[in-house]
Amino acid sequence: MRLLHVTDFHFREPWFHWLAAQSTNYDACCLTGNMLEMFLGSRIGVRTQARWVRDWLREFPGQLYACTGNHDWWPSDHRVVDNDADGGWLRKAARESVMVDGTCVLRDGYRFVCCPWAHAPVVEGEEPAVLLVHAPPLATPISSDLGREVGDPDVAAAVGNLPFGSLVLSGHIHDPRRWHARLVGAWCFNPGVDRSAAIPNHIVIDTVTKEATFRGFGREIGPMRWAEAD
Numbered sequence: 001m002r003l004l005h006v007t008d009f010h011f012r013e014p015w016f017h018w019l020a021a022q023s024t025n026y027d028a029c030c031l032t033g034n035m036l037e038m039f040l041g042s043r044i045g046v047r048t049q050a051r052w053v054r055d056w057l058r059e060f061p062g063q064l065y066a067c068t069g070n071h072d073w074w075p076s077d078h079r080v081v082d083n084d085a086d087g088g089w090l091r092k093a094a095r096e097s098v099m100v101d102g103t104c105v106l107r108d109g110y111r112f113v114c115c116p117w118a119h120a121p122v123v124e125g126e127e128p129a130v131l132l133v134h135a136p137p138l139a140t141p142i143s144s145d146l147g148r149e150v151g152d153p154d155v156a157a158a159v160g161n162l163p164f165g166s167l168v169l170s171g172h173i174h175d176p177r178r179w180h181a182r183l184v185g186a187w188c189f190n191p192g193v194d195r196s197a198a199i200p201n202h203i204v205i206d207t208v209t210k211e212a213t214f215r216g217f218g219r220e221i222g223p224m225r226w227a228e229a230d
Helices: 013-025 046-058 153-159
Strands: 002-006 028-032 064-067 104-107 110-114 129-132 167-169 180-183 186-189 202-206 211-216 219-225
Touching (some): 013 028, 064 129
Parallel strands (some): 002 028, 028 064, 110 129, 129 167
Antiparallel strands (some): 104 110, 202 211
16 A cells, blocks of 8 residues: 555645645545644634535545544533534544544555544554554654654553554654654654645655655655664
8 A cells, every 4th residue: 555644734725635636646645633723823713624624524535544633622511512522523524435533444454543632542453553643652753853752652552562564653743853763563653744835744655665755844755664764
């Protein structure tokens, strides 16, 4: 399979259009959270953003796997009915070619798992996984920049139990020290975010050749054989 991994669009509409246009060139696209922009005075309310993204997902021409991030998630208020809370707005968009939070499906020898924000990953089966999470595993080069660590200990614990050869796709930290890392028997990726770029940072992963290529921050790195990365 050829996978296209992107993350943290923060409601940059041109990036969504770019991903849709690219999708038919890949076996699947993987979007690891923060589709919406909840903070920093976004000009459009988060619920309006969610409706826009759902409409975009309805017309998405390729295969997509997506999970929620912290900007995509607001808690339910038990005083009112809110079916969009707790990532509900994304779950409404699920269909055969758009797999979202809660997905666990076997495809081409890999078990795709989409983990909701603020939930510990649960991966079953003996097949190698493609695990989509928003926060990367704790204490890895993809979970920190020069000044802070935002990795998730629950993700790190889950990765430690994944079958050998699994892939962990994440985002959250925008300028990671590296775009790839090895953790036990899994290879972990975070493309980061370049807010000034016309197209999103992205990683192309080939599960047959076991190669990955990074494009972002004005440069291209690879192809790198991920089985040789550490």
